[in-house]
Amino acid sequence: MSSRQGPPEKMMFQLTLRRRGISNQAVLRALEEVPREAFVAEADRDDAYRDSALGIACGQTISQPFVVAYMTEQLNLQKQHRVLEIGTGSGYQAAVLAKLAGKVLTVERFRTLADTARLRLERLGFDNVEVMLGDGFDLPANIGSFDRIIVTAAMAQIPENLTDRLETNGILIAPVGPHHGVQTLVRIVKTASGLERKELVDVRFVPALPGIAREL
Ligand code: SAH
Numbered sequence: 339m340s341s342r343q344g345p346p347e348k349m350m351f352q353l354t355l356r357r358r359g360i361s362n363q364a365v366l367r368a369l370e371e372v373p374r375e376a377f378v379a380e381a382d383r384d385d386a387y388r389d390s391a392l393g394i395a396c397g398q399t400i401s402q403p404f405v406v407a408y409m410t411e412q413l414n415l416q417k418q419h420r421v422l423e424i425g426t427g428s429g430y431q432a433a434v435l436a437k438l439a440g441k442v443l444t445v446e447r448f449r450t451l452a453d454t455a456r457l458r459l460e461r462l463g464f465d466n467v468e469v470m471l472g473d474g475f476d477l478p479a480n481i482g483s484f485d486r487i488i489v490t491a492a493m494a495q496i497p498e499n500l501t502d503r504l505e506t507n508g509i510l511i512a513p514v515g516p517h518h519g520v521q522t523l524v525r526i527v528k529t530a531s532g533l534e535r536k537e538l539v540d541v542r543f544v545p546a547l548p549g550i551a552r553e554l
Contacts, residue, residue: 347387351403354389360407364415368437369407374400376462377430391542396448396551398544400428401490405541407434409511412525412538413486415439422481422503424474424512425490425546429455429467435488436467443481445472448551475499475548484508491546492521504528511538517545 352370360366375386377400382392391402409431415421415438423432426446432455435442446452449471456469472478474489475497483503489496489512496512504510508528515521523538 351387351389355404355407358389358404360404360411362411364438365407365411365434368410368434369403371437372430372433373462374403374430376458377428377433394428394451395454396451396553398427398448398451400430401543406431408539409488409490409523410434410438412511412523413488413509415486419485420482421486421488422484423488423490424500425543426452426455426469427490429459429469431488431490432467432469433459433462433464436464439486440466442467443470443484444468445470445474445477447471447473447547447549448554450554471550473549474546477503486510487512489513489546490543492517492543493546496524496526501526501528501533506530513541513543 355366375383378386378392389402389404391399394400417440419439421435421439421442423444426432426444432442432444452469452471459467483505485505485508487500487504487510492513492515506528510526512524513521514524520540520542523541525536525538527534
């Protein structure tokens with residue numbers, strides 16, 4: 339069922355994204371198709387289609403839909419792309435990526451979040467997403483390289499170990515800046531002659547922390 343016939347909050351959701359400048363039809367459709375209410379805490383179901391971040395387990399957050407749409411749009415995804423996400427959280431961004439790309443590998447440092455997201459994505463029928471417990475700062479060598487990389491936790495700077503994994507013509511997008519406060523969304527394009535860096539908009543993300551979380 340399309341949002342045009344769907345519940346009013348889903349229509350408002352699409353309108354808000356358009357009004358804020360998201361124009362890519364495929365991205366809008368992906369956000370329309372992924373049921374955000376399945377990715378938030380039960381108590382927040384009624385707020386699932388408001389344009390705001392919400393708390394999830396382990397003191398983390400599911401990002402604001404506009405930011406998910408904006409970052410996705412900036413990745414310029416194609417069906418054959420292999421995508422790496424650092425910071426699975428609820429799995430919502432990974433689901434949106436999976437609608438537009440070929441394969442998604444998403445990495446999360448909290449076991450509880452990784453397990454919950456994996457189960458949720460499986461139940462929703464996403465068969466092109468792999469959820470991995472791991473540390474985005476210390477990725478295993480055998481995962482290979484990617485056409486697109488998206489970081490959804492704030493990093494003081496973008497580690498070389500991530501840009502090294504980008505294919506030529508690959509795009510990486512990440513919030514860069516202090517752990518607490520405002521960060522800048524940075525878009526890096528890997529060209530044959532090096533990395534091209536562009537600063538986009540101000541954002542607020544929870545910090546990227548090193549290592550697998552010791553708490554569950
Ligand atoms: N993309 C998520 C929101 C991410 S919140 C969504 O759509 O819901 C940021 C997530 O990054 C948190 O779950 C946090 O635990 C995780 N994270 C922080 N540092 C990390 C690291 N070094 N490696 C992997 N995940 C990390």
